Amino acid sequence: MQRRLDSSSIVDLHQGRSWHYLMKSPEDIYLSTSLDKKLLVLLRDGRKLLGILRSFDQFGAYERVIVSDLYCDIPLGLYVIRGENVVLIGELELEKEELPPHMTPVSEAEIKKGSEGGEGCYGSQGYNEKKDGISGYD
Amino acid sequence: MLFFSYFKDLVGREVTVELKNDLAIRGTLHSVDQYLNIKLENTRVVDQEKFPHMLSVRNCFIRGSVVRYVQLPSDGVDIDLLHDATRREARGG
Numbered sequence: 709m710q711r712r713l714d715s716s717s718i719v720d721l722h723q724g725r726s727w728h729y730l731m732k733s734p735e736d737i738y739l740s741t742s743l744d745k746k747l748l749v750l751l752r753d754g755r756k757l758l759g760i761l762r763s764f765d766q767f768g769a770y771e772r773v774i775v776s777d778l779y780c781d782i783p784l785g786l787y788v789i790r791g792e793n794v795v796l797i798g799e800l801e802l803e804k805e806e807l808p809p810h811m812t813p814v815s816e817a818e819i820k821k822g823s824e825g826g827e828g829c830y831g832s833q834g835y836n837e838k839k840d841g842i843s844g845y846d
Numbered sequence: 847m848l849f850f851s852y853f854k855d856l857v858g859r860e861v862t863v864e865l866k867n868d869l870a871i872r873g874t875l876h877s878v879d880q881y882l883n884i885k886l887e888n889t890r891v892v893d894q895e896k897f898p899h900m901l902s903v904r905n906c907f908i909r910g911s912v913v914r915y916v917q918l919p920s921d922g923v924d925i926d927l928l929h930d931a932t933r934r935e936a937r938g939g
Contacts, residue, residue: 797907807899
């Protein structure tokens with residue numbers, strides 16, 4: 709006989725054991741339902757990573773750099789991200805447009821040019837850690 | 847654990863979560879865990895223009911440590927209940 713106490717543990721009353729039903733961290737619980745789904749991961753430093761979780765898809769993970777109306781996708785390959793750096797994990801609907809139509813894709817060189825020398829100290833990847841990021845002391 | 851229980855009771859309600867990076871997301875509270883990580887469904891970003899990368903995101907997981915505010919419907923707040931629970935928690939904790 710088992711009684712479900714809450715969303716993450718089941719107590720086996722016959723044997724008095726309790727064990728976590730799903731994996732150890734709450735992010736694992738979410739990720740196992742996101743297998744083979746395309747995800748958007750926002751990192752604490754302001755970066756946006758997109759990719760398909762745990763598949764052998766040829767696209768792998770890529771970073772989408774956005775500077776005003778321009779964007780560039782920079783392929784990254786396999787990324788393992790430590791949980792403390794994650795802000796948000798979003799599921800991207802496959803048929804829907806990922807970005808508004810007015811945004812134009814440009815090359816990596818272009819986006820790096822667009823992100824340097826502007827206001828707000830953008831780094832070479834086009835994200836502004838001060839403006840878009842979350843410091844550890846927030 | 848007080849707010850964990852509180853948010854569990856609010857599952858199914860529409861909330862707006864404001865993150866420390868100023869991103870605000872409105873959605874239906876799907877689940878919450880002991881770290882106050884939040885899963886939202888049917889999400890829409892409040893200032894869509896400022897966050898174009900979130901356009902097609904409809905379900906998301908938000909790490910508890912990056913939340914600044916959780917905005918609730920005012921009928922989701924039972925002040926007396928919260929007061930009692932807080933006093934109990936303060937005594938016991």
